Amino acid sequence: MPQYRFASFAIALPLYRVFEYRIDEAAPVIAGTRYRLPFGQGTRSGILLEVSDHSDFDAAKIKVVRERIDLEPVLGGHMLALAKWMSEYYLQPPGDVLFQCLPGYLRGARAYQPLRVKRWRLLAADAEAISVLQRTSPRQFEICQALKCEPAGLTAVGLKRINPGWHPVVKALEGKHLIGWEWDDKPTPAVDAPVMPQLSAEQDAIVSAIEPRLQQFAVHLLDGITGSGKTEIFLRLIRSCLERGRQVIYLVPEIGLTNQLLERVRQRFGECFAISHSGLTEYQRFQAWDRFRRAEASIMLGTRSSLFSQCDDLGLIIIDEEHDHSYRQEDGVRYHARDVAIKRAQMLDIPIVLGSATPSLESIANCERSTFFRYRMDHRPTRFDPPSIQLIDVRNSRFDFGCAAQTFARIDAHLQDSGQVLVYLNRRGFAPIVMCHECNWQAQCRNCDARLTLHQSQQALLCHHCGYSEAVPEACPECGHGEIKHYGIGTEQLQQGLTQRYPDTPVLRVDRDVISSREALKSRLEQLQSGAPCILIGTQMIAKGHDYPAITLSVVLDADQALFSASYRASERLTQTLLQVCGRSGRGDRAGEAIVQTRFPEHPLMQALLRRSYRQIADELLQERRLLGFPPYARVVIFRSDAQELQQALSKLETIKTLLQQSPRFQQLSTIGPIPALMTRRIGRYRAQLSLLTTDHRLLRAVLASAMPAIQEIPSTPRASWNIDIDAYDL
Ligand SMILES: [Zn+2]
Ligand SMILES: [Zn+2]
Structure with a gap:
């Protein structure tokens, strides 16, 4: 009879609990290893958390684990601790959080085996034994000769190139002890620094200020105008870190991971990075x-979830474009990668560097805290600073495909002057509204509360929320x-119009309809590298990260919509987008110009963009937020529900509200709802929300702490599901 111990496991289920199983006492157990577990009628994989000698339950009723999946843990002790923190802070089910920290490939039942490869080397320089082979076994001799020329050895791929039937030949040589193999898991060395660009005085001062603090936790915010050379500072800090033998995680927003950035990292560090x-x-x-885990790669360069990459000696985390919305995960486990990264850096006592030309109000407000350092960069290392924004008053203008006459005049001038022009329009497709004038019918999605967009090239009406499409009706x-x-x-119509108007100028378009991969984007943007005059039309995809020195004019066509948005975040977001788009221009050796078409030039935000810097606008927005009691000076928690019927979603939230109300201090919170969400129907489901708002963080945590145990028991089903969003972005 084997003796048992009791082990708790996290299973990827939206349940707020861990699961207990019996495990053979003699078996070695390591936290963070996955096991196959009997569960219901089948099996599930679970991550081992803790082992104990006793259980609070009837031992006989506790099932025994099936088998161990991994030989070594997939999550290290630090990552288990970070996941525990995330689960407690964001109030997300622990199993979901832990599995979310794994690469998708390991979330099922595939065993983790480090992807090491063998490398064969010549063992003895027994020249005589080898020369004998020349007569007795020419094929063995051939392999020995090849290995002699490769002191670093050859992998299976290399051996196969010499002899497609290499395997038995190599086995025979191994038997004669002439050759042998080792695991090939040496770190890829960083290349020697090529000639590095001269740092500007501003850059140099910042690198010198941060470098002495690289050994301990601190948050460094690089608050630098567009094109001020933040990337170069990141690269210098990475080098310092690699020189100490430590590893680096470098996060960029999805659309910020440009080929230009990859090329710069490769030129500087060779192949020692993973993407x-x-x-x-x-x-x-x-x-x-x-590769990063085995330290074969020293740098992990990636988007949001790359934050959960593991290694033994992480020394630095970098988050570029820290204000970017894509760092928030809005479905499944809800978290903000920037905030989790700061926690991770704090737990490991390492520095984290945030960069942005338009820092989030959260980060600016955080700079009042002692662990935050803010560095300002006010100049471009090139000759010209970012252009100041000019407004084009289009109240009485006639438009051709969205552009006013004054706008065309500017485009004409820049093209004649051999400049490149960027036109920003954050709306893909041909036309966003399709309707009948006789009866006011409008083309609507059948699954969402949204209009269908006309895509002329596909002859279809498309929903941008759920992907639904239908043919354009004849009547x-x-x-x-x-x-x-x-x-x-x-953008589709704009491209057509501009192509007609400027037949001799290439008109490129970058949006999700024409760019399906990074490669496609690369080939499209290569045309810009030549520096020849052209027009680039694009959506969010081109708003940031790219650096094309020949762009001399940035045009924003349709900014007005955001001026009257219901979201309290709208001004912040619009300011960030406009400054990012305008900052694409004048990065080379010619001054840039930036124009924004508007019907509301007198609007306070438009006036502010004309007269003030981002920092001044951000400070004003922060004052406003403080007065109104909004984030970052307040905390927002939203319970959301989606269901087959609106009533089901609302009543689920009513149940949650009733439980919250049992907490005596609930009345001190501001609450909104339950109400239908702004877009009530989306992808065929009805959505509702209940928002809690307060400036008293402790009060909020106290109410949640007392109510959550009961709320967590409420089932989340496909009929009516619910979830909680801590530090929600909007109200
Ligand atoms: Zn009609
Ligand atoms: Zn839809």
Whole structure:
């Protein structure tokens, strides 16, 4: 009879609990290892958390683990601790959080084996034995000769190139002890520094200020205008870190991971980095995770979830474009990668460096805390600073495909002067509104509360929320009238119009309809590298990260919508976008210009953009937020529900509210809801929300601490699901 101990496991389920199993006492157990566990009628994989000699339950009723999946743990002790913190802070189910820290490839039942490869080397320089082979076994001799020329040895791939049937030959040589193999898991060395660009005085001062603090926790915020050379500072700090033999995680927003950045990192450090982003397969991302874990790669360069990469000696975390919205995970486990990264750095007592030309108000407000250092960069190392924004008053203008006459005049001038022009329009497709004039019918998505967008090249009406598409109707589906009209401008129509107007100038378009991969983006943007005059039309995809020195004019076509948004974040977001887009221009040896078309030039935000810097606008927005009691001076928690019927979603939230109300201090919080969400129906589901708002963080945590145990028992089902969003972005 084997003796048992009791082990707790995390299983990827939306349940707020861990699961107990019996495990053979003699078996070695390491936390962070996955096991196959009997669960219901089948099996599940679970991550081992803790082992104990006793259980509070009837031991006979506790099931025994099936088998161990991994030979070594997939999550180290630090990552288990970080996940525990995330689960407690964000109030997310522990199993979901832990599995989310793993690469997708390891979330099922595949065993983790480090992706090491064998490397064969010549063992003895027994020249005589080898020369004998020349007569007795020419094939063995050939392999020995090849290995002699490769002191570093050869992998299976290399051996196969010499002899496609290499395997038995190599086995025979191994038997004669002439050759042998070792695991090839040496770190890829960083290349010697090529000639590095001269740092500006500003850059140099910042590098010198941060370098002495690289050994301990601190948050460093690089608050530098667009094009001020933040990347160069990151690269210098990375080098300092690598020289100490430590590893670095470098996070960028999805659209910020440009080929330009990859090239710069490669030029500086060679191949000693791993890349991870959503354009890769699960297996490729796993390979990157594994290379970093084995320290074969010293730098992990990737998007949000790369934050959960593990290694033995992490020395620095960098978050570029820290204000970017894509660092928030908005589905599944909800968290903010920047905030989790700061926690991770604190736990490891290492520095974290945030960079942005338009820092989030959260980070600016945090700079009042002692662990935050803020560094300002007010100049570009090139000749010209970012252009100041000019407004084009289009109240009485006639438009051609969204552009006013004054706008064309500016584009004409820049093209004649051999400049490149960037036109920003954050709306893809041909036209956003399709309707009938006789009966006011509008093309709506059948799954969402959203209009369908006309995509002329596909001859279809598309929903940008759920992907639903239908053919363009020949006549009005309501009244049968034969003429259906479209309104508004999308990038597809803009490209068509500009191509007609400027037949001799290449008009490139970058949006999700034409760019399906990073490679496609690369080839499209290569045309810009030549520096020849051209027009680049794009959505968010081109708003940041790119550095094309020949762009001399940035044009923003449709900024007005955001001026009247219901979101308290709208001004912050609009300011950030406009400054980022305008900051693409004038980065080379010619001054840039930036224009924004608006029907509301007198609007306070438009006036502020004209007269004040981002920092001044941010300070004003912060004052406003403080007065109104909004984030970052307040905390927002949103309970959301989505269901087959609106009533089901609302009543789920009513149940949650009733439980919250049992906490005596609940009345001190501001609450909104339950109310239907702004877009009530999305992808066929009805959505509602209940928001809690307070400036008293402790009060909020106290209410949640007393109510959550009961709320966590409420089932989240496909019929009506619920979840909680801590530090929600909007209200
Ligand atoms: Zn009609
Ligand atoms: Zn839809």
